[in-house]
Structure formats: C-alpha cells, structure tokens
Amino acid sequence: MFENLLFPFFNGLIWALVISLVALGLCIIFGVMRVVNVAHGELYATGAILTFIFLQNYGLNFWLAMLAAVAIVGIICALLEKFIYRAYEGKVSATLILSIGLALVLQQINLIIFGGKVTIMPAPLPGAISLLGVGFPAYRILAAGISVAYLILMWYFLYKTSLGLSVRATMQDRDMAAGLGVNVDRVSMLTFGLGGVLAAAGGALAAPIVSVHYLMGADILTISFIVVIVGELSLKKAVMASFVFAPLENILSVFFVPIIARVISFILMCIIVAVRQTGLIAKIRRSE
Amino acid sequence: MKKTTALKIVVMVILALIIPLFKDVSSGLLSIMSTVLIYAIYGMGYDILYGYTNQTSYGHSLFLGLGAYGFLLSVRNMNADFFIALLIGVAVVTVAAIAIGLFAVRMEESYFVITTIILVWIGYYLAMNMVNITGGDDGLSMTLPPISLGFISFSLYDPLIGYYVFLSFFAVVLVVLERIVSSPLGKVFIAVRTNPNRVEFLGYNLFYCKFIAFVISAVIAGLAGSLLAVRFRYASATYFNITYSALPIIWTVLGGAGTLWGALIGAAIYLLFVYFVSAWWANYLILFGALLITVMKFSPKGILGIIKKKISWG
Amino acid sequence: MKFFIEDDECTPSVGAEKFRKLVDVYNVDFVIGPVWSATDLACIPIAKETNTVYWPFGSSTAITGESGNRYVFRMSTSVREECKAATSFAIKELGKKWVTVVADFAFGWSYEQDFKQYIEEKGGQVLAQIRVPTGTADFLPYLAGKIPPETEAIQVTMPGGMTVQCLNGLQVVAPGIPKLGSCYLLTGIDPAQLGAAGENLYIITSYPERLEGLETPYNIQFRQLIGANADGKDEAGNWLGLPYGWACWESVYAIKEAVEKSGWKTKADNPKLIKVLEGIKFDESLQHPQGSKYIRAQDHQCFTIVYIEKVVNGKTVVFAKVPLEDAVYPPIADYTTQPLS
Numbered sequence: 001m002f003e004n005l006l007f008p009f010f011n012g013l014i015w016a017l018v019i020s021l022v023a024l025g026l027c028i029i030f031g032v033m034r035v036v037n038v039a040h041g042e043l044y045a046t047g048a049i050l051t052f053i054f055l056q057n058y059g060l061n062f063w064l065a066m067l068a069a070v071a072i073v074g075i076i077c078a079l080l081e082k083f084i085y086r087a088y089e090g091k092v093s094a095t096l097i098l099s100i101g102l103a104l105v106l107q108q109i110n111l112i113i114f115g116g117k118v119t120i121m122p123a124p125l126p127g128a129i130s131l132l133g134v135g136f137p138a139y140r141i142l143a144a145g146i147s148v149a150y151l152i153l154m155w156y157f158l159y160k161t162s163l164g165l166s167v168r169a170t171m172q173d174r175d176m177a178a179g180l181g182v183n184v185d186r187v188s189m190l191t192f193g194l195g196g197v198l199a200a201a202g203g204a205l206a207a208p209i210v211s212v213h214y215l216m217g218a219d220i221l222t223i224s225f226i227v228v229i230v231g232e233l234s235l236k237k238a239v240m241a242s243f244v245f246a247p248l249e250n251i252l253s254v255f256f257v258p259i260i261a262r263v264i265s266f267i268l269m270c271i272i273v274a275v276r277q278t279g280l281i282a283k284i285r286r287s288e
Numbered sequence: 289m290k291k292t293t294a295l296k297i298v299v300m301v302i303l304a305l306i307i308p309l310f311k312d313v314s315s316g317l318l319s320i321m322s323t324v325l326i327y328a329i330y331g332m333g334y335d336i337l338y339g340y341t342n343q344t345s346y347g348h349s350l351f352l353g354l355g356a357y358g359f360l361l362s363v364r365n366m367n368a369d370f371f372i373a374l375l376i377g378v379a380v381v382t383v384a385a386i387a388i389g390l391f392a393v394r395m396e397e398s399y400f401v402i403t404t405i406i407l408v409w410i411g412y413y414l415a416m417n418m419v420n421i422t423g424g425d426d427g428l429s430m431t432l433p434p435i436s437l438g439f440i441s442f443s444l445y446d447p448l449i450g451y452y453v454f455l456s457f458f459a460v461v462l463v464v465l466e467r468i469v470s471s472p473l474g475k476v477f478i479a480v481r482t483n484p485n486r487v488e489f490l491g492y493n494l495f496y497c498k499f500i501a502f503v504i505s506a507v508i509a510g511l512a513g514s515l516l517a518v519r520f521r522y523a524s525a526t527y528f529n530i531t532y533s534a535l536p537i538i539w540t541v542l543g544g545a546g547t548l549w550g551a552l553i554g555a556a557i558y559l560l561f562v563y564f565v566s567a568w569w570a571n572y573l574i575l576f577g578a579l580l581i582t583v584m585k586f587s588p589k590g591i592l593g594i595i596k597k598k599i600s601w602g
Numbered sequence: 603m604k605f606f607i608e609d610d611e612c613t614p615s616v617g618a619e620k621f622r623k624l625v626d627v628y629n630v631d632f633v634i635g636p637v638w639s640a641t642d643l644a645c646i647p648i649a650k651e652t653n654t655v656y657w658p659f660g661s662s663t664a665i666t667g668e669s670g671n672r673y674v675f676r677m678s679t680s681v682r683e684e685c686k687a688a689t690s691f692a693i694k695e696l697g698k699k700w701v702t703v704v705a706d707f708a709f710g711w712s713y714e715q716d717f718k719q720y721i722e723e724k725g726g727q728v729l730a731q732i733r734v735p736t737g738t739a740d741f742l743p744y745l746a747g748k749i750p751p752e753t754e755a756i757q758v759t760m761p762g763g764m765t766v767q768c769l770n771g772l773q774v775v776a777p778g779i780p781k782l783g784s785c786y787l788l789t790g791i792d793p794a795q796l797g798a799a800g801e802n803l804y805i806i807t808s809y810p811e812r813l814e815g816l817e818t819p820y821n822i823q824f825r826q827l828i829g830a831n832a833d834g835k836d837e838a839g840n841w842l843g844l845p846y847g848w849a850c851w852e853s854v855y856a857i858k859e860a861v862e863k864s865g866w867k868t869k870a871d872n873p874k875l876i877k878v879l880e881g882i883k884f885d886e887s888l889q890h891p892q893g894s895k896y897i898r899a900q901d902h903q904c905f906t907i908v909y910i911e912k913v914v915n916g917k918t919v920v921f922a923k924v925p926l927e928d929a930v931y932p933p934i935a936d937y938t939t940q941p942l943s
Contacts, residue, residue: 004747007742007743007746007747008743008746011740011742011743012743015740030398036398036401038534084581084585087585088584088588091588092344092397092398092401093338093342093344093541093545093588094541094584094588096344096537097537097538097541097542097580097584098580098581098584100534100537100538100577100580101577101578101579101580101581101584102577102581103577104573104574104576104577104580105573105574105577105578105581107573108571108573108574108577109574111571112571112574116790117790117791118762118763118764118765118766118767118790118791119766119792119795120766120770120795120796120797120799122797128774137742137774206739209739209740210739210740210767211739211766211767211770213739213763215763216739218737219737219739222405222406222409222530225402225405226402226405226406228402229398229399229402229403233398250743253743253744257417257706257733258706258733258734258735258738258744259413259416259417259706259735260417262413262735263410263413263414263417266406266409266410266413267410269406270403270406270407270410273395273399273402273403273406274391274392274395274403277394277395277396277399278391278394278395316622316623316626316627318626319619319622319623319626319627320623323619413735416706416707416736417706419708419711424707424708425614425640425707425708426639426640426643426662426664426708427614427640427643427644429643429644429646429647429669445651447626516615520615520618520619520644520648521647521648521651522614522615522618522643522644522647524614524615524640524644526613526614526615526640527615562616562619563619563623566608566609566611567607567608567609570609
C-alpha cells in the first residue's frame with residue numbers, strides 16, 4: 001500500500017512545482033494589473049513549442065532552447081502589456097476579453113507554426129533513479145530542481161530587490177504605489193513579461209514529461225487558476241496550494257477513477273474557497 | 289429614445305418577416321438564423337448578469353448543458369411533450385442556479401470567476417464520466433416531440449416552424465428582460481454595476497440583487513440549452529465544456545454589454561465566422577481573436593458602443 | 603461530381619451545423635465523413651431527417667449499431683470489427699495475459715469492453731483494465747505499479763493526441779513489452795521519433811500507410827492519383843491520413859456504383875439506392891484499393907480485411923493480415939426493418 005502511494009506522492013510534488021511556476025505568473029499578473037489572464041495556458045504552450053523548435057530546427061541544447069523560448073515569450077508579453085493591455089488595466093471585464101482574444105490568436109499561431117501533432121521532446125537527462133524502491137525518471141527530479149531554482153530566483157527578486165519591492169507595492173495598492181513614486185507602468189510591463197517567462201518556463205520544463213501539443217495549456221490553466229484562488233491571490237499561499245492540490249489529486253487517483261479523483265480535488269478546492277470567502281466558519285461560530 | 293425603439297422594431301420585422309422570405313432562395317439562412325437566435329438568448333441572459341450587475345461568470349455552460357439534458361432526457365425517458373420537457377429543463381437549472389448562487393454570489397469578483405470555472409469543470413468531468421446518463425461526449429439524440437396547442441400540432445422538424453419557434457422564444461425573452469431592465473429592479477441592477485457600495489448604503493440587499501440576476505441569467509441559459517437540444521435533436525457532454533462558457537462573454541462584450549441587443553450582434557458575428565470564414569481559412573479563430581482585441585481597443589462598450597458614439601455625433 | 607468541403611472542428615455541434623449547411627445551403631445529395639465519431643453520431647439523425655444518404659467513417663460501433671439508421675452506410679471498420687480481428691492475431695502471436703490501457707471516453711471503453719470479450723472467448727485473460735482521463739499528458743501516475751508482473755502484452759487505446767505520452771509512460775514502467783495499439787494509434791505521429799517507446803509496438807489498421815504494405819497495382823495507381831508518396835505523405839511532406847482516407851475514396855465509388863445500378867436521379871430515388879447498397883459486394887480494384895469487401899444488409903457495416911502493422915526501425919511495416927471472416931460479428935441492429943418513404 002505504502003509503495004503504491006509513494007510514486008503518486010513524488011510525482012505530485014514535481015507537478016506542484018511546475019504548477020507553482022505557472023500559478024505564480026498568473027498571480028503577479030492579477031495582483032499588479034488586475035488582469036485575469038486566460039491566455040496564460042497558451043503562453044505555457046508557446047514556451048514548450050518554441051523550446052522544441054529551437055531544439056529541433058536550430059540544434060540548440062535543451063537549456064539554451066528553453067532560455068531562448070522563455071526570453072522571447074517574456075519580451076512579447078512585455079510588449080503586449082504596453083500596447084494592448086495598458087489602457088484597460090484595473091477593468092477586469094475589458095481585460096478578460098482582451099485575454100480571450102489573445103488566447104485565441106496565440107492558440108491559432110501555435111497551431112500554424114507547430115501543427116496539430118503531438119511530439120516527444122527528448123529529455124535532457126534520460127534514465128531513471130531508484131527512490132525508496134520506486135523507479136523515478138531522472139529528468140523529473142532535475143525539472144523539480146530547476147523549478148525550485150526559478151522559485152528561489154523569484155523570491156529573491158520580489159523580496160530582496162528594490163524593483164521587486166515596487167512590484168509588491170503595486171500589487172498591494174496600485175494608486176498608493178504610484179503616489180509614492182513607483183513607475184507603475186513600467187512595473188506592469190515587467191510583471192506581464194515576468195508572468196510570461198514563468199508560464200513559458202513551466203511549459204518548457206513540462207514538455208519532456210508530457211510531450212508538446214498546441215493545446216497543452218488547457219489543463220494547467222484551470223489548475224493554476226484554482227491554486228491562485230485557493231491561495232487567496234497571495235504568492236506564498238499559491239505555492240502552498242499547489243503543494244496541496246497536486247499530491248492530493250495524484251494520491252486520490254490510486255483509490256478512485258482518475259476523473260473522479262480530479263472532481264473530488266476540485267470539489268475540495270471549491271469548498272475551501274467557498275468557506276473562506278463567505279466567512280461561513282465565522283458565521284457558524286457567531287450563531288453558536 | 290424613439291430612434292432606438294424604431295430601430296428595434298425594424299430588426300424584429302426583418303427577423304420575423306423578411307428572413308423567412310428567403311427560405312427557398314437559401315434555406316441555409318433560416319438554418320444559421322435559428323442558431324443565431326438561440327445563441328442570442330443565451331447571450332442576453334448572460335448580459336443581465338454581466339452587463340447589468342457586473343458579475344463575470346465563466347461557468348454558464350453548466351446551465352446550458354443542464355437545460356439541454358433536462359429537455360432531452362425528459363423526451364427520451366419520459367416521452368414528455370415539448371412544454372413539459374422545457375419546464376423540466378428550466379426547473380433543473382433553477383434548482384442548480386439557486387444552490388450555486390447562494391454561496392458563489394457572495395464572493396468577491398475574482399473569486400466568483402474562478403469558482404464558476406471550477407464548477408463548470410466539475411460539471412464537465414461528471415457529464416463526460418456518467419456516460420450511461422449523458423452519453424459522454426458522443427452524446428444522445430432524440431426524436432422531437434411536436435408542439436401541441438390543443439387542436440393544432442406543429443412539427444419542429446419543419447425548418448420554418450423551427451425558426452418561428454426560436455424567434456418566438458427570442459422575442460419573449462427579449463421583452464421580459466427589457467421589462468425587467470426598465471423596472472425598479474433593473475435600475476438597481478444598473479446601480480449594482482455602477483456603484484455596489486452605494487447600493488448597500490441606500491438600504492438594498494446587495495447580495496439579493498446580485499443573486500436574482502444570477503438566477504435569471506442561469507435560467508435563460510438553461511432555456512437556451514433546451515432550445516439548442518431541440519435545434520440539433522442532440523445533446524452531448526461537450527455542451528458543458530468551458531468553451532461554451534467563454535462564448536456568451538465574447539458575444540455580449542463584442543456586441544455591447546448592458547444592452548441586451550449586443551448579444552444578438554455578437555452571436556451573429558461569431559456564427560458568421562464559424563459558418564463562412566472557417567470554410568475559407570481553417571485558422572479563422574485568429575481573425576476572430578484579432579477582431580475581439582480591435583473592438584475592445586476602440587470601445588470597451590463593444591460594437592453597439594461604437595455605433596452609439598457615431599449616432600450621437602452624426 | 604461536385605464536392606463541397608467543411609471542417610467539423612472535431613466538435614459535434616459544429617459538425618451538425620456544417621452538415622445542415624451542406625444540405626441546406628449547397629443542396630448536396632450525399633455527405634461523406636467526418637472521421638470523428640462524436641460528430642458522426644450527432645449527424646446521423648439529421649441525415650435521416652434530410653433524406654440524405656450518409657457515409658461517416660468514424661469507428662464507434664454505435665454508428666452502425668444502436669445509433670444508426672437506414673440512411674447511414676459505413677465504409678470503414680467499426681471498433682468491434684477491429685477488436686474481433688485483432689484478438690485472433692493477438693492471442694496467437696502476442697500472448698494470453700493482457701492489460702488494457704484505454705483513454706477514458708467512449709472510444710476507449712468500447713475497446714476495453716470488446717477486447718476483453720473476444721480475448722476471453724479465445725482463451726485469453728485481461729488482468730487489469732486501466733483508464734486514463736482524456737487530456738492526460740503524464741501517464742506515470744496511472745501506470746506505475748498497476749501492471750502485474752505476469753502481464754504478457756498490453757492493449758493500448760488512445761486518441762492521437764495521447765498516444766505519444768502513453769507510449770512514453772509504458773516505456774518507463776514496462777519497457778519492451780509487446781503493445782497492441784487500437785486502430786490508427788499512430789495517426790499524425792512519426793514512428794521514427796518514438797524511439798525505444800515504439801519497441802514491440804503493433805497497431806491495428808485498415809490500410810497500411812506505407813505503400814510497401816500493400817503493393818498491388820490498384821493501390822499503386824490509387825496513391826499516384828491522389829499524390830501520396832511511398833510513406834503516405836504528399837509532396838510537401840504532410841501526412842495524408844490514408845488509413846482513414848481510403849474510406850472517402852471508396853465511399854465515392856460505392857455511391858457511383860449504387861447510382862448506376864439503381865438508376866438514381868434525385869434524392870427521391872434514395873430508397874432504390876439504399877436497397878442496392880444493402881448486401882453489395884466490392885472486389886478489390888482501383889475503386890476499392892483497400893481490398894475486397896461487402897456491406898452487410900442489416901446494419902450497413904462494411905467488412906473487410908484488417909491489417910496488423912509493427913513498428914520496425916522507425917517505420918510501420920505490415921506484420922499480419924487478418925482475413926475478413928475473423929472480423930465479422932453479429933449485427934447489433936437491423937435497419938432493413940425501417941420503412942423508406
């Protein structure tokens with residue numbers, strides 16, 4: 001029994017890390033710009049697709065390919081912020097439509113440049129390692145390590161640099177930050193770029209595990225949204241929520257049909273959000 | 289105000305009398321317009337929620353699917369007649385909407401959006417999984433019951449009858465919603481959109497207002513779902529897919545949120561793309577996405593917003 | 603003949619709308635395709651409603667089973683046909699103890715069910731039935747520890763979008779084990795890039811993608827006419843989807859033959875056409891390069907030879923041919939009892 005749970009648990013941890021990256025991107029974009037970025041899944045896919053193209057057609061090694069892909073996505077996102085989103089930041093509904101439009105365009109562009117096929121991305125580190133008696137693909141461990149590195153870099157940037165401080169200030173209170181001299185426009189541009197970088201990095205890292213497909217962003221988008229909201233739009237809590245959700249779903253799949261495992265995980269997440277948001281517990285306490 | 293009323297009447301006349309004239313010239317026109325009208329109903333209901341009370345639900349296809357299956361399963365399993373099946377479809381959706389609305393509507397904007405996303409995915413997964421009931425993504429078909437009004441009976445298989453049935457529902461929903469919007473309740477809706485805090489200060493129960501709007505929009509989505517099942521004689525778990533949740537948002541905002549008629553315009557443009565542009569370019573969605581972005585940049589109030597600007601200057 | 607082409611976007615409601623468009627706007631007499639079963643099922647009632655003889659070529663058994671009608675003819679294999687044929691090969695060549703790994707939707711379930719039934723009939727055993735949700739990209743959580751050590755072979759049923767990931771996952775948990783893939787498992791996938799995951803991979807198919815698998819003069823000429831090279835790609839290097847596409851070609855010629863035999867002039871003559879088609883036999887020819895076949899009268903299902911391919915050195919080669927008789931199953935429905943107006 002224990003061995004049965006070990007693999008899903010490890011796997012869940014790995015996925016939690018990848019999801020954290022993507023969710024973090026969503027979170028800072030929403031925090032700074034109040035944009036619900038439904039194009040985030042497509043950015044993830046673009047990261048994977050560009051990495052694949054650089055790997056395959058230009059012969060770059062995996063790390064360079066990933067770096068190039070992530071940089072390109074980041075720059076595109078920064079430009080998109082400046083020219084498309086800027087006028088509407090703060091207006092959730094208008095930016096939602098802009099994001100939907102962007103998602104459609106990006107998805108079709110991915111389809112055009114990559115086609116509808118599914119391709120394997122060869123793992124930069126082949127082979128498997130034996131962890132507590134369970135054979136675990138070595139690349140996944142490496143990907144986990146890289147994700148952790150990204151997270152640490154993000155943490156350092158946000159909490160130890162002045163630019164990061166500006167970002168957090170804008171997330172907390174945009175107008176106040178502007179009043180205190182923060183260049184909120186530049187912060188927005190940086191944030192959207194950074195969000196794109198994180199999503200694309202997640203896609204590139206996940207690609208050797210899940211293969212590359214132009215629609216690969218759909219799943220991760222929903223889960224990222226859920227994790228962000230359960231984490232109540234706080235960066236740290238979003239990461240924590242990923243670590244609750246991913247292992248939970250993986251372990252539940254051992255006991256239930258996978259689709260039901262996912263439904264149960266979603267329902268649990270929904271209950272958490274509902275209870276905390278409607279202050280149900282407080283109300284019950286008050287009425288006692 | 290008189291100008292717009294005249295315009296509305298003209299549109300209705302075109303829909304009711306002119307379009308059917310073309311039925312022999314191009315029977316496809318009736319076909320597309322039937323779907324446009326059903327989508328417009330879905331969109332109008334959504335507009336009440338989004339355009340009038342500023343609640344962005346990204347999960348309305350849950351109600352669309354429930355309405356479709358409520359109707360279809362009543363016909364298949366109980367041999368229900370048209371109106372009973374419709375009633376059942378709407379009843380199922382009402383119950384679901386009330387249950388969901390009670391906790392979802394309380395939440396702050398972003399939480400509300402995500403909760404609706406979670407709920408619609410749950411609905412989708414369950415619908416895909418409960419194949420014995422829903423047929424999964426293969427779906428289920430039905431034989432359409434005729435509409436019997438006492439001594440007369442109409443077959444919904446006749447394209448013209450089908451068109452007029454959908455048009456009638458469109459007209460009824462439109463009239464009902466316009467009355468609601470111009471009623472005191474409607475004024476409160478608009479107030480909720482403009483300044484929710486003040487609404488509370490004025491003594492209205494904010495939650496109650498938003499809740500009513502939510503349930504109304506869900507019920508209309510359910511109605512549209514039932515009509516969709518009638519139109520295609522078919523329902524599948526894909527109706528619960530999140531894409532069908534994004535569509536009413538797109539139609540409403542594209543056409544003009546908070547106008548009710550915007551949904552009709554948005555749905556028509558969307559179907560034009562699906563129907564015609566797709567035959568020309570398989571990646572037609574790029575153009576549609578670009579259109580969304582462009583319209584938004586010109587006017588966040590959508591196409592009707594652009595037209596209104598032109599009219600007030602012209 | 604004039605052809606009008608529409609895209610169903612693999613979405614049943616869009617497909618149904620396009621079917622109506624073809625009939626309402628373009629006034630077509632016959633509709634062929636698509637290959638997506640869900641769309642086929644949505645369009646079948648519309649075919650009857652609009653008096654249009656319809657030739658879908660998805661493989662869902664229900665199309666010529668509980669969901670079909672007398673206007674529907676399927677010029678390609680059904681899942682049940684494929685399973686029955688494949689199991690007679692599988693039990694002899696691959697093993698008796700099986701595990702099925704299927705995608706968690708109708709297509710997967712029907713393979714899971716039919717494979718079990720037929721392999722057990724032939725003395726085999728299904729040790730475990732694994733279902734993986736559609737859209738899954740990471741298969742390890744569903745496979746690790748779930749495949750009993752005594753398993754001799756695995757039956758894999760995946761839509762094209764999940765195949766690569768599934769094979770990758772199997773490569774990790776059960777490297778080199780013989781795998782029997784559902785029909786067209788490798789659609790749009792280059793077997794060369796599978797690497798070790800493609801080891802010992804057999805696939806059911808109704809038509810070999812590569813010319814080498816069926817080098818008859820008819821097939822050579824057919825492929826020349828449609829511009830397919832020896833690998834099944836066109837000049838630009840795009841996969842032509844020939845394992846499905848042959849059904850299109852043959853449907854057209856079936857219509858032609860039936861029109862000529864019945865004297866069909868307009869849709870009003872459909873009853874005559876339908877009766878001619880019920881029980882019709884086609885010999886292998888340029889018009890029917892896939893092989894000799896017949897359309898069964900009761901359920902309008904075509905029965906034909908089924909191929910088993912194997913991935914060898916990054917290419918698919920024909921490994922075995924299952925004769926038509928091994929694929930025939932009792933009809934699920936009898937449409938000849940349905941009156942034709």
